Amino acid sequence: MEITRVFVYGTLMAGLSNYYVIKPFVKSICAGKTRGILYDLPYGYPAVKPGQGVVHGEVIELQDVAEALQVLDNLEGYNGPGAPGNLYERVVQEVELAGGERVLAYLYIWGRPAALEELGTVVPDGNWRNYKLGK
Numbered sequence: 001m002e003i004t005r006v007f008v009y010g011t012l013m014a015g016l017s018n019y020y021v022i023k024p025f026v027k028s029i030c031a032g033k034t035r036g037i038l039y040d041l042p043y044g045y046p047a048v049k050p051g052q053g054v055v056h057g058e059v060i061e062l063q064d065v066a067e068a069l070q071v072l073d074n075l076e077g078y079n080g081p082g083a084p085g086n087l088y089e090r091v092v093q094e095v096e097l098a099g100g101e102r103v104l105a106y107l108y109i110w111g112r113p114a115a116l117e118e119l120g121t122v123v124p125d126g127n128w129r130n131y132k133l134g135k
Helices: 021-027 065-075 111-117 128-131
Strands: 005-008 026-040 047-060 088-097 102-110
Touching: 005 065, 005 088, 021 026, 021 047, 021 065, 026 102, 026 111, 026 128, 047 065, 047 088, 047 111, 047 128, 065 088, 065 102, 102 111
Parallel strands: 005 102
Antiparallel strands: 005 047, 026 047, 026 088, 047 102, 088 102
């Protein structure tokens, strides 16, 4: 089964600083959420690690999936499963769309989750856009 969606929760969301990177590949965008713990990093972007929290973001249905993933992998510092030096790992995870439908989507999680405690700040409600806007 081909995965055609990616779940974004930071700078790739519509209207934010890296949206232009994914924009050429966007077929549709829907609000969504998934499991994980969201951290704000001192670099101006967030990271997720597996956990029981809820992360809010956008589910983007992609066109030209293979090309889109190449572009995203490059942006996210992902060089293949478990590659040394990966900034993020690309995983497939269930996400819930705004209407309640559950689908599988790619998700980039932090490559060194143990370091997140020291490196970042937990975003309590799992919504990075609101956190950055001070809501």
